[in-house]
Each structure stands twice: as C-alpha cells, then as structure tokens.
Amino acid sequence: MPVDDGAPVAGTVVIGVGSPLMGDDGLGLAALETLRRVGAFDPHVELLDGGTWGMNILPFLETADRALILDAIDAGREAGEVVELEGDALPRFFSTKLSPHQIDLKEVLALAELRGTLPEVVALGIQPSSIEMRAEVSPLVADALPRLVEAALARLASWGHAPIDRRAAAAASG
Numbered sequence: 001m002p003v004d005d006g007a008p009v010a011g012t013v014v015i016g017v018g019s020p021l022m023g024d025d026g027l028g029l030a031a032l033e034t035l036r037r038v039g040a041f042d043p044h045v046e047l048l049d050g051g052t053w054g055m056n057i058l059p060f061l062e063t064a065d066r067a068l069i070l071d072a073i074d075a076g077r078e079a080g081e082v083v084e085l086e087g088d089a090l091p092r093f094f095s096t097k098l099s100p101h102q103i104d105l106k107e108v109l110a111l112a113e114l115r116g117t118l119p120e121v122v123a124l125g126i127q128p129s130s131i132e133m134r135a136e137v138s139p140l141v142a143d144a145l146p147r148l149v150e151a152a153l154a155r156l157a158s159w160g161h162a163p164i165d166r167r168a169a170a171a172a173s174g
Contacts, residue, residue, distance in 0.1 A: 011044060011063065011064045011065035011066065011119070012044055012045045012046070012064060012065065012066045012067070012068070012156070012159055012161055013045075013046045013048055013060050013061065013064040013066075013067050013068070014032065014035065014045065014046070014047050014048065014067075014068045014070065014152065014156070015028075015032075015048045015050040015057060015060065015061075015067060015068070015069050015070065016028040016029045016030075016031055016032025016033075016047075016048070016049055016050060016051075016070045016071075017029070017050040017051065017052070017053075017057075017069060017070070017071045017105065018051070018052070018071055018072060019051070019052055020135065021133065021135060022133060023128070023130050023133070023136070023137060023138060024072050024126070024128035024129055024130055024137050024138050024141045025072045025128065026135075026136075026137060027070075027071070027072050027125070027126055027128070027137050027141055027145065027148070028050075028069070028070040028071040028072065028125065029049060029051065029070075030137060030145060031070040031124075031145060031148050031149055031152060032047055032048075032049060032070055034145065034146075034149045035047060035149060035152060035153075035163075038149065038153070038163050039163030039164050040163065040164045041156070041161055041162075041163055041164065042161055042164070044161065045156065045161050046060070046064075048060055050069075052104070053104075054104030054105075054107075054108065055104060055107065055108055055111075057104075057105070057108050058108050058111060058112060061108060061109075061112050061117075061118070061119065061121075062112050062115070062117035062118075062119075064119045065119050065120070066119050066120045066121075066122075066159055067119050067120070067121045067122070068121075068122050068123075068124060068152060068155055068156065069105070069121065069122070069123040069124070069125075070123075070124055070125060070148070070152060071105075071123060071124075071125045072125055072126060072127075072128040072141075073085065073123060073124075073125035073126065073127065073128075074127065074128060075127055076127075077127040078127060079127050079128065079129035079138070079140045079141070080126060080127060080129065080140035080141055080143060080144040081126065081127045081144070082124070082125070082126055082144060082147045082148050082151050083123075083124070083125050083126065083127055084122065084123070084124050084151060084155075085122070085123045085124075086120075086121065086122045086123070090109065090121060090123060109121065122155055124148060124151050124152055124155065125148065126141050126144045126145070126147075126148050128141060129141055
C-alpha cells in the first residue's frame with residue numbers, strides 16, 4: 001500500500017539473494033549493488049546481501065514491516081522480463097527451484113508466517129535466461145537489470161522511501 005503522506009515507513013528491508021557463481025541467479029545481488037550505488041536511503045531502509053543465507057535471513061525478515069526480495073524469478077516468461085510477485089503468488093514462485101537458496105526462502109517465509117511475524121513481502125526479479133556455473137549474468141538479463149532497479153525504486157517510493165543523492169547530501173552538510 002502506498003504511504004498517503006509520503007513519510008517513510010519504518011522497517012523496510014531489501015534483500016538481494018542468489019549466487020553470483022550461477023549466472024543469472026546472481027542478479028539479485030547485482031540489483032542490490034546497483035541500488036547501493038544509486039544513493040543512500042533513509043535510515044528505515046536496510047539493504048541486505050542475503051546471498052544464499054537461507055534461515056539466517058529470518059531475523060531480518062521478522063523485524064521488518066515490509067520486505068523487498070530481489071532475485072531471479074522463473075515465472076515461465078520471456079528471458080529478461082521483469083517479474084513482480086506478492087501475496088498468494090509468492091509461494092508458487094518459491095516452489096520452483098532455480099537454486100538451493102530458494103528452498104530456504106520458501107521455508108523462511110513459511111516459518112515467519114507460522115510465527116506471525118511475516119511482513120508484507122514483494123519479490124522483484126527478472127526471468128532468467130540461464131542458470132549455470134559462470135560468474136556473470138547473461139546478456140539478456142544484464143540488459144534488463146536497469147528495469148529491475150527502476151521497479152525496485154518505484155516500489156520503495158510507494159512505501160515512502162526515496163533514495164537520497166549522496167553528492168547533494170554531502171554538499172548540503174559540507
């Protein structure tokens with residue numbers, strides 16, 4: 001839900017997940033790194049490199065009001081297409097295994113829900129072209145990365161968070 005008055009909503013965590021050694025599966029971490037370079041966010045936004053942490057993500061998820069998960073999402077679409085999932089669509093996504101961390105995410109979400117601590121969760125990603133052992137994402141996914149970052153920024157803005165231009169903030173304080 002968008003914030004009516006534009007005030008930041010406390011406790012938003014952005015979690016980039018995936019393995020940079022498995023081609024397109026590393027795009028969640030690439031998107032997270034791009035968000036870090038875009039600018040700083042208000043103190044209510046935490047950018048978390050979840051990698052393949054699995055259950056270690058649980059405390060970050062349980063203490064958040066909202067969570068944005070960035071990952072490769074196999075939704076059966078054209079490679080390079082940006083995918084957004086929330087609500088009932090999330091369990092279906094995490095049932096399709098692209099790599100080992102996704103099973104852990106399904107379990108993390110299920111456990112948080114069971115414990116009554118599951119925040120509002122949105123998953124944003126790109127339909128992968130190839131999940132295989134290599135250290136870079138495919139060209140189709142690399143070309144789509146800016147669209148994923150824009151979608152993440154739009155979602156964060158709808159939650160009351162906009163990036164702060166680091167250069168402008170430094171100039172204002174100096």
